[in-house]
Amino acid sequence: MPFIPHTEEDVRQMLEVIGVERIDDLFDEIPPDLRAAELQQVPAGLSEMETSALLRERARADGQPLCFIGAGAYEHHIPAAVWELTTRGEFYSAYTPYQAEASQGTLQLLYEYQSMMTALMAMDVSNASLYDGASGLAEAVLMTVRANRKSKSRRILMPRTLHPTYRATVRTIIGNQQIELVELDIDSATGRTDLDALQRHAGQDFAALVIPQPNFFGVLEDVDAMTDFAHTNGMLAVAVVNPLAMAVLKPPGQWGDSVRNSGADIACGEGQPLGAPLSSGGPYFGFMCCKQALVRQMPGRIIGRTLDLEGRVGYALTLQAREQHIRRSKATSNVCTNQGLLVTAATIHMALLGGEGLARAAANCHANTLSLLNHLAAIEGVERLFSGPVFHEGVVRLAAPTSEVLGALAEGDLLGGYDLAGDYPELGRALLVCATELRTERDIQEYTDKLTQIMAARDLA
Amino acid sequence: MLIQEQSRAGRRAFAQSPKEKPALEHIPTKLLRDRAPALPEVSEMQAVRHYTRLSQKNFSIDTQFYPLGSCTMKYNPRACNSLAMLPGLVSRHPHAPASHSQGFLACLYELQEMLKDVTGMRSVSLVPAAGAQGELAGVAMIRAYHDARGDAARREIIVPDAAHGTNPATAVMCGYQVREIPTLDDGDVDIEALKAALGPHTAGIMLTNPSTVGVFERRITEIAGLVHTAGGLLYYDGANLNAILGKVRPGDMGFDVIHMNLHKTFSTPHGGGGPGSGPVGVSERLMPFLPIPMVGYDGGDYHWLTEQDYPQTIGRLSAFAGNAGVLLRAYIYARLLGREGMVRVAEYATLNANYLAKRLSQAGFELAYPERRATHEFIVTLKRQAKELGVSAMDFAKRLLDHGHHAPTTYFPLLVPECFLIEPAETEALDALDSFVEAMAHILAEAETDPEVVKSAPHSLPVRRLDDVRAARELDLRWRERA
Numbered sequence: 001m002p003f004i005p006h007t008e009e010d011v012r013q014m015l016e017v018i019g020v021e022r023i024d025d026l027f028d029e030i031p032p033d034l035r036a037a038e039l040q041q042v043p044a045g046l047s048e049m050e051t052s053a054l055l056r057e058r059a060r061a062d063g064q065p066l067c068f069i070g071a072g073a074y075e076h077h078i079p080a081a082v083w084e085l086t087t088r089g090e091f092y093s094a095y096t097p098y099q100a101e102a103s104q105g106t107l108q109l110l111y112e113y114q115s116m117m118t119a120l121m122a123m124d125v126s127n128a129s130l131y132d133g134a135s136g137l138a139e140a141v142l143m144t145v146r147a148n149r150k151s152k153s154r155r156i157l158m159p160r161t162l163h164p165t166y167r168a169t170v171r172t173i174i175g176n177q178q179i180e181l182v183e184l185d186i187d188s189a190t191g192r193t194d195l196d197a198l199q200r201h202a203g204q205d206f207a208a209l210v211i212p213q214p215n216f217f218g219v220l221e222d223v224d225a226m227t228d229f230a231h232t233n234g235m236l237a238v239a240v241v242n243p244l245a246m247a248v249l250k251p252p253g254q255w256g257d258s259v260r261n262s263g264a265d266i267a268c269g270e271g272q273p274l275g276a277p278l279s280s281g282g283p284y285f286g287f288m289c290c291k292q293a294l295v296r297q298m299p300g301r302i303i304g305r306t307l308d309l310e311g312r313v314g315y316a317l318t319l320q321a322r323e324q325h326i327r328r329s330k331a332t333s334n335v336c337t338n339q340g341l342l343v344t345a346a347t348i349h350m351a352l353l354g355g356e357g358l359a360r361a362a363a364n365c366h367a368n369t370l371s372l373l374n375h376l377a378a379i380e381g382v383e384r385l386f387s388g389p390v391f392h393e394g395v396v397r398l399a400a401p402t403s404e405v406l407g408a409l410a411e412g413d414l415l416g417g418y419d420l421a422g423d424y425p426e427l428g429r430a431l432l433v434c435a436t437e438l439r440t441e442r443d444i445q446e447y448t449d450k451l452t453q454i455m456a457a458r459d460l461a
Numbered sequence: 462m463l464i465q466e467q468s469r470a471g472r473r474a475f476a477q478s479p480k481e482k483p484a485l486e487h488i489p490t491k492l493l494r495d496r497a498p499a500l501p502e503v504s505e506m507q508a509v510r511h512y513t514r515l516s517q518k519n520f521s522i523d524t525q526f527y528p529l530g531s532c533t534m535k536y537n538p539r540a541c542n543s544l545a546m547l548p549g550l551v552s553r554h555p556h557a558p559a560s561h562s563q564g565f566l567a568c569l570y571e572l573q574e575m576l577k578d579v580t581g582m583r584s585v586s587l588v589p590a591a592g593a594q595g596e597l598a599g600v601a602m603i604r605a606y607h608d609a610r611g612d613a614a615r616r617e618i619i620v621p622d623a624a625h626g627t628n629p630a631t632a633v634m635c636g637y638q639v640r641e642i643p644t645l646d647d648g649d650v651d652i653e654a655l656k657a658a659l660g661p662h663t664a665g666i667m668l669t670n671p672s673t674v675g676v677f678e679r680r681i682t683e684i685a686g687l688v689h690t691a692g693g694l695l696y697y698d699g700a701n702l703n704a705i706l707g708k709v710r711p712g713d714m715g716f717d718v719i720h721m722n723l724h725k726t727f728s729t730p731h732g733g734g735g736p737g738s739g740p741v742g743v744s745e746r747l748m749p750f751l752p753i754p755m756v757g758y759d760g761g762d763y764h765w766l767t768e769q770d771y772p773q774t775i776g777r778l779s780a781f782a783g784n785a786g787v788l789l790r791a792y793i794y795a796r797l798l799g800r801e802g803m804v805r806v807a808e809y810a811t812l813n814a815n816y817l818a819k820r821l822s823q824a825g826f827e828l829a830y831p832e833r834r835a836t837h838e839f840i841v842t843l844k845r846q847a848k849e850l851g852v853s854a855m856d857f858a859k860r861l862l863d864h865g866h867h868a869p870t871t872y873f874p875l876l877v878p879e880c881f882l883i884e885p886a887e888t889e890a891l892d893a894l895d896s897f898v899e900a901m902a903h904i905l906a907e908a909e910t911d912p913e914v915v916k917s918a919p920h921s922l923p924v925r926r927l928d929d930v931r932a933a934r935e936l937d938l939r940w941r942e943r944a
Binding site: 001002003004005006010011013014015017018019020023024026027028029030031033034035036038039040041042043044045046047048051052054055056057058059060061062063064065067069071072073075077079081083085087088089090091092093094095096097098099100101102103104105106108109111112114115116118119120122125126128129131132133134135163165166168169171172173175176177178220223224246247248249250251270277278279280281282283284285295301302303304305306307308309310312313314315316318319320321323324325326327328329330331333334335336337338339340341342344347348350351352353354355356357358359360361363364366367370389390391406407410411413415418437 | 575833859923
């Protein structure tokens with residue numbers, strides 16, 4: 001029996017101890033009319049060899065196309081050691097570290113992670129992760145409504161330059177809590193948030209302003225101006241950032257007026273670029289950092305350093321009085337499990353790359369994306385859309401229907417980018433493209449050549 | 462020693478980053494970082510050695526018996542990991558087009574179908590990232606259902622006092638008030654209290670069955686009838702699905718919505734606290750509200766189902782489609798088990814729990830519900846030991862660690878004093894169960910003759926008992942460079 005070690009003799013002995021004749025007798029408290037018939041949709045079991053053949057066939061069917069899509073999930077180099085260590089049974093098959101003394105490996109690692117994230121974000125404190133970037137932002141929004149002492153408002157300013165499914169996720173999660181999301185327009189020239197549109201909300205009562213960096217178009221926002229606007233108007237500033245970009249860009253803790261050095265109040269985002277493979281969109285992890293003063297409003301697990309009864313340093317879950325298993329209906333969130341294994345990978349990834357390694361990866365992403373954008377924009381019928389500076393993604397406009405072009409590229413095993421038509425119809429035939437440090441000059445040339453051919457063939461037709 | 466404390470300026474794992482460092486062209490200086498983040502500077506071998514050693518400070522299923530009640534700590538087959546990490550699957554971009562996704566989508570679609578079957582629900586969405594997110598989706602659907610009918614008076618969710626903390630926390634996140642009802646001495650829900658609580662204000666009830674006290678709720682059909690008659694819906698917390706897999710289906714019990722914990726029942730790894738995966742299944746009336754995206758199949762091709770297909774959806778719960786890699790692991794597990802293996806899970810989990818309960822009771826431990834059949838888990842109360850010997854459930858738990866066993870869940874559910882919630886799971890052999898009984902008996906003897914050794918446990922782990930109060934009072938949440 002797969003994964004069940006019992007011999008017939010074991011079973012006989014156990015039933016005798018219990019005092020029943022058959023295993024089925026152990027289900028005698030279940031009303032007989034509720035007993036299930038045989039399953040219909042679950043096929044007969046396979047051996048590992050057969051399962052392996054099936055999955056290999058499925059994996060092969062999907063191929064390994066050359067990928068120029070980003071849009072919130074980025075293909076990066078991950079050191080081999082990261083997942084070799086992460087999938088060690090002692091990390092992979094452990095539970096949430098409720099028994100601290102038997103979980104010092106995970107707990108110390110999480111403390112190291114919190115230390116790394118606060119360094120990367122230049123923030124005071126970090127939690128031990130949330131599910132993903134989008135749901136993490138929803139938790140951040142709920143946190144601002146609880147935590148903003150200057151405002152009782154349940155309204156949030158949210159730029160349309162923020163990832164569309166992040167906005168959708170926030171709407172779902174906060175949907176039943178009478179919180180209003182007010183969207184801010186895009187500056188159609190630069191691709192940034194329209195600061196004039198933002199100014200029109202000056203003096204109004206909002207709990208928070210959300211500030212993406214880079215934004216969904218890859219464009220860099222004027223984060224200092226936005227942070228100052230938030231603080232001047234009694235709002236909390238919530239940064240939603242790409243953590244890899246923070247190795248080279250000004251981190252949230254330093255945003256805003258340099259004299260007062262106010263900084264974002266909460267920094268959150270998608271941790272995937274730190275060692276998580278693309279894996280069809282998950283599992284990733286949401287990170288969240290905040291100012292010290294807000295720590296008791298932060299959701300999720302938090303690890304603290306403490307001492308044992310002989311005075312030795314050890315690590316434990318702390319501030320559990322915020323959490324659902326203690327506070328029940330009065331908890332800061334219903335979140336229970338987080339994304340521990342992904343944080344394990346991220347911690348090892350950051351240790352292996354270090355600040356310099358992450359900065360090099362980030363700088364190469366930037367250079368490759370600029371090269372890609374320049375190559376593509378040189379093609380007849382392709383142009384850059386926004387003038388604002390970008391990190392590692394950018395938008396091009398095509399003289400042909402985007403979906404058709406993407407389909408033609410996919411036929412040649414190349415994923416040419418993310419079609420913006422669904423989320424931003426006002427941008428026309430716009431395509432969001434990304435070239436990480438993994439894309440070589442040859443890859444970029446291949447894309448350029450293929451797109452040139454496709455656009456030329458359309459001209460001829 | 463922390464990895465940060467091993468750092469030396471200028472050291473790094475040189476093979477892991479690009480050789481060149483291009484200038485950051487076109488980015489205004491005011492948007493750039495003025496100095497690199499203070500991350501550890503260590504060699505590759507230092508990092509590997511450090512994290513290997515850290516891992517060795519953990520208890521895990523791969524190294525210890527881990528009978529944590531309500532958590533279903535069963536063996537995580539290695540194939541589930543290695544096959545989910547095959548290149549075509551692990552490197553697939555979430556926005557890859559359907560032309561490059563048929564293999565992946567086929568796995569998800571088949572998983573949806575299998576989960577429908579084992580739960581008896583009409584439709585399944587796989588996207589919730591964990592049990593608690595599944596609960597949020599489930600209760601949000603209950604609310605969307607009442608709202609769509611214009612039934613705005615239903616403001617209350619009923620929750621038994623023994624429920625998981627996520628139940629009331631979730632109800633509040635969905636804008637509901639929580640009404641607790643008591644559990645009877647025999648472990649079943651107090652039906653009279655339920656009747657008194659039900660009314661036109663009832664949106665629904667959240668139940669776990671088998672319940673959190675480790676017994677099957679025998680009057681579930683009657684409860685379902687009462688709640689439905691009052692106009693409410695029934696939510697099934699799937700934390701304990703392992704106990705009944707293939708034996709009884711929540712849909713047949715009358716539940717309208719269920720979340721499953723794939724990291725429990727379908728053996729995906731707990732990973733030191735996630736990632737989980739909490740798909741939701743629903744009865745017919747809640748189908749329009751399911752969270753998106755789901756996977757559809759038109760007989761030829763697999764495709765995503767989105768807002769266009771489900772205009773009344775409660776919406777999205779994550780940036781993409783949930784914890785896809787976890788779903789693949791669950792799918793692989795389900796294929797390895799097959800239909801005959803599903804039923805065996807419930808049977809042998811229940812056999813192990815009943816055997817362990819009987820042996821512990823013979824060894825002098827008090828079962829909280831001795832008249833009841835154990836399901837896949839059961840409760841031992843150590844209130845006598847606490848009162849007479851001054852040795853608490855926590856002390857027993859810590860001493861078990863010295864014996865090389867992870868402790869059961871302690872102090873949950875809260876209504877049983879000094880309790881252990883013990884779930885051995887079906888993958889444990891008789892030898893492990895016997896060894897656990899011996900350890901418990903040994904600790905009981907110690908508690909009677911030398912209680913101090915139990916009260917000051919653990920003695921053989923990397924650290925002695927930790928000061929939780931200090932951790933909360935003198936918050937130290939990150940490493941700081943010494944000046």
